[in-house]
Amino acid sequence: DAGVIQSPRHEVTEMGQEVTLRCKPISGHDYLFWYRQTMMRGLELLIYFNNNVPIDDSGMPEDRFSAKMPNASFSTLKIQPSEPRDSAVYFCASSLIGQGKAGELFFGEGSRLTVL
Amino acid sequence: AQRVTQPEKLLSVFKGAPVELKCNYSYSGSPELFWYVQYSRQRLQLLLRHISRESIKGFTADLNKGETSFHLKKPFAQEEDSAMYYCALVDTGRRALTFGSGTRLQVQP
Numbered sequence: 333d334a335g336v337i338q339s340p341r342h343e344v345t346e347m348g349q350e351v352t353l354r355c356k357p358i359s360g361h362d363y364l365f366w367y368r369q370t371m372m373r374g375l376e377l378l379i380y381f382n383n384n385v386p387i388d389d390s391g392m393p394e395d396r397f398s399a400k401m402p403n404a405s406f407s408t409l410k411i412q413p414s415e416p417r418d419s420a421v422y423f424c425a426s427s428l429i430g431q432g433k434a435g436e437l438f439f440g441e442g443s444r445l446t447v448l
Numbered sequence: 449a450q451r452v453t454q455p456e457k458l459l460s461v462f463k464g465a466p467v468e469l470k471c472n473y474s475y476s477g478s479p480e481l482f483w484y485v486q487y488s489r490q491r492l493q494l495l496l497r498h499i500s501r502e503s504i505k506g507f508t509a510d511l512n513k514g515e516t517s518f519h520l521k522k523p524f525a526q527e528e529d530s531a532m533y534y535c536a537l538v539d540t541g542r543r544a545l546t547f548g549s550g551t552r553l554q555v556q557p
């Protein structure tokens with residue numbers, strides 16, 4: 333298994349543009365998480381899904397952020413419109429918590445977003 | 449709400465020296481605590497979890513509920529231990545990890 337796959341690895345865009353980040357979790361995992369990493373705030377949980385259903389989106393900064401998981405093998409995080417303060421590394425992670433593995437997350441390589 | 453605190457942003461030691469990366473937490477229930485590590489150009493990955501009570505790559509961590517701490521220790525640091533280390537707590541109700549701000553460990557030759 334190639335692990336959690338994220339795309340794009342790097343994205344540079346201008347303020348006001350729409351950004352879509354993509355994630356393919358490990359096959360068979362039942363939880364998917366989106367985290368954001370910045371120097372100031374560290375790793376912050378944005379949203380997570382269980383069996384494709386959003387469970388907790390309290391970490392999503394504002395309405396400009398949205399996330400979907402249309403099926404078990406794909407999730408997107410969208411920012412519209414983007415702002416310079418959204419610049420960060422966005423991580424996707426998946427887990428098989430249903431088998432007592434709570435806390436054992438498998439991370440993707442991250443998508444580094446720069447908003448000019 | 450749960451919180452994880454790692455007071456040191458950077459810890460620099462010489463090869464062969466003991467290492468202790470500090471982690472304190474606040475949580476109202478029974479915590480499950482973890483250490484994650486990110487080596488240069490690699491993914492963030494699980495290093496160890498407190499319920500396993502195991503030693504991974506020579507690292508150990510003991511949960512001290514009285515001091516609400518989960519410090520990561522290694523008796524003799526190696527250069528390959530240089531990495532970013534994150535302490536994390538899982539809220540069993542939410543299933544999601546709350547991370548500390550991380551400590552960068554530099555092991556000098």
